[in-house]
Amino acid sequence: MKNMLIVLFILAAGAMGKAQDSTVKPFLVKTIGPLPYLEYGTGDDRLGGAKMTYLDTNVVLKVVDSTGTDYKVQLSKYHIAYVSKANVAADSGLRLGNENLSGSWMVSGEGKYDLVSISLPNRLPYKSVQQISPSRIVVDLYGVTSNTNWITQRGTSSFISSVWYEQPEDDVMRVFIELGKPVHWGYSIAYDSLGSRLQIKVKRPPESLRLRDMVIAIDAGHGGSNLGASGKNSKVLEKNLTLQYAKALEKLLNQKGATVVMTRTTDADVTQPERAALLRKAEPDLLISIHFNSSGNPAVSGTSTYYRYIGFQPLTQAILKRMLELNFNNYGNIGGFNFALSGPTEYPNCLVEVGFLSNEDEEKRMLKKGFDEDVANKIMRGIVDWLRAMD
Missing domain, CATH: 2.60.40.3500 (Immunoglobulin-like)
Known part of the structure; x- marks a missing residue:
């Protein structure tokens, strides 16, 4: 036992030594790339860590530690954040004043x-x-x-x-x-x-709040090598359904006179930064992103809408209210959502999870001919309800 304790002490001392050796001497970096962002901590899930903010390029950050793929940065005396090493570059010419x-x-x-x-x-x-x-x-x-x-x-x-x-x-x-x-x-x-x-x-608010005067962006989720979920029985791919439903919404909005911007119109690989760059250039009045849900529990069902910023919640609430008229269960109106296209602050946005492909009954409904048009109609009516509430 005594020998074991000595060994454990030596191992612990060695580990402490390694931790001390890995301490980073503070240095300055600048943000690079189209969508650099800060995270609150080192936590992670399938959508990435909880984002604090997106930043402009060439923003100066003070690195104080390194952890995996991230740098720990000191924002101010009492505030820290984490930034991906891929989103920054060192520059010997960077300077920060003491005040x-x-x-x-x-x-x-x-x-x-x-x-x-x-x-x-x-x-x-x-x-x-x-x-x-x-x-x-x-x-x-x-x-x-x-x-x-x-x-x-x-x-x-x-x-x-x-x-x-x-x-x-x-x-x-x-x-x-x-x-x-x-x-x-x-x-x-x-x-x-x-x-x-x-x-x-x-x-500023648009001069007219009529659909025919709106520029509305539609994002068909996934695409190309990004397959998304698949149907429980049909094995239909989410990427194909999102494009089908997005085109149904595009057709309806065009009929109402709106100007429509699509992030993809074919089964193509379009990355999230590429979609965000396209939308930034298009300057839409709002964005609708269409997806289909999935769960390991086949009994889970329902439609849902998602937002990240509280100021954009009313749009998502109005669309969910209309979607529930299709007799879906209410899976919820979900905030703080860390999806990439929910991150930009430039325009109100709503992600719609139409229903669960993993649920047999909902899968059948969502594959039924004409149901894409029913969903498009409810999303359109939700947008109109949101606009009318501003009058």
């Missing part, structure tokens, strides 16, 4: 957007959240201390009702953007080409 002071703000508006522009000394990280009742966008700027003494409001903004900031921590500046109406139509956050101003572009 990063904010400068003047400008609030303006033109075309489809209102704009809040904030002067910053570097491309520093940030996180945003949506709030409701009242409707606000709240942005935390990490590593930033206020030296803002001018918030110039040009009077050209039409959707933003007021802006202000707080300094909840010495190195965290919190920006509040209150909206003039109780609805979120989307926003983007990025640095200007010089990297000296952070720009928060807030989408």
Whole structure:
């Protein structure tokens, strides 16, 4: 026993030594790629870890540790996050000041957007959240201390009702953007080409809330080598059904006069970053992503809708209410959803899981001729209900 304890002590000491040897000396990196993002922790599931925020490219992050495929980064004195090593690159020319002071703000508006522009000394990280009742966008700027003494409001903004900031921590500046109406139509956050101003572009409500004046994006889930789920008895592939149902919705919306953008129209491999880039360019008013569910328990059934941001929940609730008219069980309205196309903040979005391919009864219904048109009709009516609620 004594010898065993000695061996265990030596092994434990060796493990501690390895842990100490693996400690990373802090260094700076910058974000790269089309959709770099931060995660809250090292947790993971089939959709990846819980995302904190998407970031612009060339945002400077301070690496303080390494774990597997991620770096641990220090956002501010009391805030950390994790970033994929594939989403950053080291650069010997990067610098961060001991104190990063904010400068003047400008609030303006033109075309489809209102704009809040904030002067910053570097491309520093940030996180945003949506709030409701009242409707606000709240942005935390990490590593930033206020030296803002001018918030110039040009009077050209039409959707933003007021802006202000707080300094909840010495190195965290919190920006509040209150909206003039109780609805979120989307926003983007990025640095200007010089990297000296952070720009928060807030989408104004469309001038018309009629379907024929809307640009609606439809995403047929999966495709190509990404098969998705398969039917319990028919073995039908989810990727084929999503495209069939997406085309049925496209046809119906075109008949109503809407402009429709499809993320895919064939059985093609289209990655999530490619879909997100396509949608960012198209600037839709909203996105509907169509999927079919599956469970290891064949008794599980029901239709469901999904959202990530609370400001986009009303769209998903309106569509679910209509989908339940098809006599599905209610599997739920599910928030905080970590799906890639639920992540962009630029437009309201809703993922629809029509039903369970693993459930024999629902599989039969979803393969029945004309049922794709029934589902398309309910999704369309849900969109109309959501739009009418804003009048």
